[in-house]
Amino acid sequence: AQSVTQPDIHITVSEGASLELRCNYSYGATPYLFWYVQSPGQGLQLLLKYFSGDTLVQGIKGFEAEFKRSQSSFNLRKPSVHWSDAAEYFCAVGPYNTDKLIFGTGTRLQVFP
Amino acid sequence: EPEVTQTPSHQVTQMGQEVILRCVPISNHLYFYWYRQILGQKVEFLVSFYNNEISEKSEIFDDQFSVERPDGSNFTLKIRSTKLEDSAMYFCASSEGANTEAFFGQGTRLTVV
Numbered sequence: 147a148q149s150v151t152q153p154d155i156h157i158t159v160s161e162g163a164s165l166e167l168r169c170n171y172s173y174g175a176t177p178y179l180f181w182y183v184q185s186p187g188q189g190l191q192l193l194l195k196y197f198s199g200d201t202l203v204q205g206i207k208g209f210e211a212e213f214k215r216s217q218s219s220f221n222l223r224k225p226s227v228h229w230s231d232a233a234e235y236f237c238a239v240g241p242y243n244t245d246k247l248i249f250g251t252g253t254r255l256q257v258f259p
Numbered sequence: 260e261p262e263v264t265q266t267p268s269h270q271v272t273q274m275g276q277e278v279i280l281r282c283v284p285i286s287n288h289l290y291f292y293w294y295r296q297i298l299g300q301k302v303e304f305l306v307s308f309y310n311n312e313i314s315e316k317s318e319i320f321d322d323q324f325s326v327e328r329p330d331g332s333n334f335t336l337k338i339r340s341t342k343l344e345d346s347a348m349y350f351c352a353s354s355e356g357a358n359t360e361a362f363f364g365q366g367t368r369l370t371v372v
Contacts, residue, residue, distance in 0.1 A: 178358055189263075189350060190302070190363040197358075236302060245290060245315055245357050246304040 152250035169237030263364035282351030
């Protein structure tokens with residue numbers, strides 16, 4: 147069955163530190179891959195997406211993600227975290243044969259000054 | 260910037276009552292979706308809608324649920340007889356095409372008492 151795993155439920159970093167949020171997926175082929183962010187009380191905002199091509203994709207707010215086929219991973223990174231980045235981050239996959247998105251359980255990011 | 264809008268932002272209803280959640284997708288989008296997020300859990304797909312019919316639905320989307328696009332702009336989710344376990348944040352989303360990025364609304368928090 148198709149699934150998305152975000153192994154880190156909660157991550158705490160200091161402002162200015164680098165960040166990597168992990169995402170692994172289980173699917174027979176390379177799906178479409180997405181990262182969404184949800185700030186408290188807000189909806190889901192798309193950070194970036196991977197459909198094909200260059201495996202390093204750039205997104206909004208200084209985020210990037212790298213698709214690694216051999217590891218079935220799509221980890222999200224940011225070189226220097228800002229306090230406003232505190233939020234919940236969701237990795238999602240969109241299999242080719244369906245319209246739906248399958249979400250991971252999310253990683254809550256806390257940023258200390 | 261175009262956005263998906265949802266109303267109301269919060270709805271409280273008594274168990275057994277019918278509720279209708281409303282969404283205005285982005286105007287040139289053709290695919291429409293409903294997702295839900297039970298408090299503390301991951302975002303789950305409910306249903307996708309294209310060309311005035313359901314294109315895919317999950318196991319959650321049973322006979323108590325229905326969707327409709329009553330006019331050229333609105334997209335609604337009806338829950339016929341609400342249960343306590345229907346309490347969740349319900350997100351509407353839309354996309355230009357299949358397997359393209361989905362844009363989410365801010366959500367409607369439904370509380371069933």
